[in-house]
Amino acid sequence: MRRRFPLLLKKRGRRRTGSPLWALVGESLYYAMFVAAGAIGLWWSLSDVLLPEWRLARRAQGFIETTCTVQGKRVAARPGLAEEEFCPELEVEFVPKNGDPVRVWTRHGVGRDTPSDQEAAAELQRFTLGGRLDCWYDPEDPEEVLLSVRRRWWPWLVLSIPISLAVIGGTGLVRTLVWSQTSPERRSAQVAAGLGLSPLDTSRPRPTIASGLPSIETLADSPGVERLHRLPVDGASGWRVIGMGTLCLVWNVLVALFAYQIGVGYLSVVVRSFVAVLIAAPLAVIGWRMTMSTWRETRGVGGAGSTRVEIDRFPLVLGETAQATLLQFGPARLRALEVHLVCDEIATFRQGTDSRTATAEVLRQSLLAEKRIEAPAGETLRRAFAVPTPAVGPHSFVSPNNEIRWSIEVAITPAGRPEVRRRFPLCVHPPAIDGSGAPVRPARIEAVG
């Protein structure tokens, strides 16, 4: 079972290393750090920013508005949460009612505290010495002066950071503690109860997390033309081409920008030649090879027209033979056409901080093999074939980290082009069992429309 904090308890291939106790301690400390950081940030935000501002805003309701003159500017340093902070301040002079002129330094309404003294100094540039500003002062203590009575909104936004840290850490800590107090079997039973999975419903295979059978719902929406169901094509190769194309594009654009920078002439001719030969040229070669690989992959995915496989039943059942039809649209001349029934085991595991997937082919059975096919131009190539599933063998199985995947693989080799392989995932169920232990006919998806 995978832990969220895998550094101290991990699986290396088939081996498991580490200690569950230290994994628990490490995970607890990890989340405790989030809680501590959130608590410190929350305390600082409240005590240093929000509460003083809130108190000042309440007192400012009784302040008297007047005008003042800017007499001086400075950047004052004060201790912050992690490092020294700088705050822009103005020296202002004003005349309170029934009193003598008052000259005082104020930072309220001047600018925000910042870790950069240059940024604080920049805040002061919008004020000019001798300039007149609105201000509000406390009639009981004229030394307390504000240049703005507007309440700032950003401290409340900043508050979301420590709150998020505290919530993430607290949730993780509670989860870790709950996990340490409950067994994995009990948690699994709670999941089953939460999903309403009844252990009594055992006679028929049903795609649930408990049965380990993959879902077959999407097949109900794909009726075929020649047969009852049309199998969906495995889209992994299409996504691979999209990923390769994107990477290729980004790489080549960066190389082009780099070449442009060399060509513009910031560098001397000697240095420019040196950089072009030793750095830009290898990068351009890599970009060219990536482009060629992407082109080959694109031809492999889309270069043999479209392929469709239709089948007369879904899901398949171990030991039964289904009838299927291959429909090939596109090139009329094929050097070879092969169809195989394939069963793969797929295991996902963590190696270090990476998540790896291992695949092992455990069965490959030829269903159809033809060479040198000349189909009439413009017509669809049709080939019927049988799909016999072994009576003794694995059924389709899927769990979060492990899978047994059955599929029909079609390998097409058009004349003058490389071979293209397309896979159509199948769902193979174990036979349902009646009360006497004899297999019964399983439920199937009915045709739609």
Added chain:
Amino acid sequence: MNEPLTATDGAQLWVDRGTRRYAPGELLTGGYRLTEWREEDLTALEFSVLWYTAGQGEEDFFVHHFDRRKAAVLPMRHDETPYRYEVVMPASPLSYDGRIVKVCWAARLRGFFRGARQRVVEAPFWLSLPADTPAASDGGDAEATTRG
């Protein structure tokens, strides 16, 4: 019928069928005795029937049957009459011994003791179609593990 195999680590757990082969829809029966666990400050007991994956991937598992009892409600059995269990086996997943993916079934007894100690005994069995050939590991040794 062969003698039932027993997993022991202070407690005994077994499935009745000595070949340990069961078919979907069949009744899995067996029993367990707590023996030494009673004298070790047992606080709670969990019995489960579950499948789990083994092999190269991370372990996945799911509990088919689960029963938890606090030690206080366990009847005293001085004569050590075994506790019996009966579970109807589901249609899937069937046991599988593949190259990098294995699906295993087991009855598992987990004892919770004072001091946050846990001890686990496990009795594996094979869930397969009647015609299916048992794997090489069928009838292998029962496992008993202790967790502190």
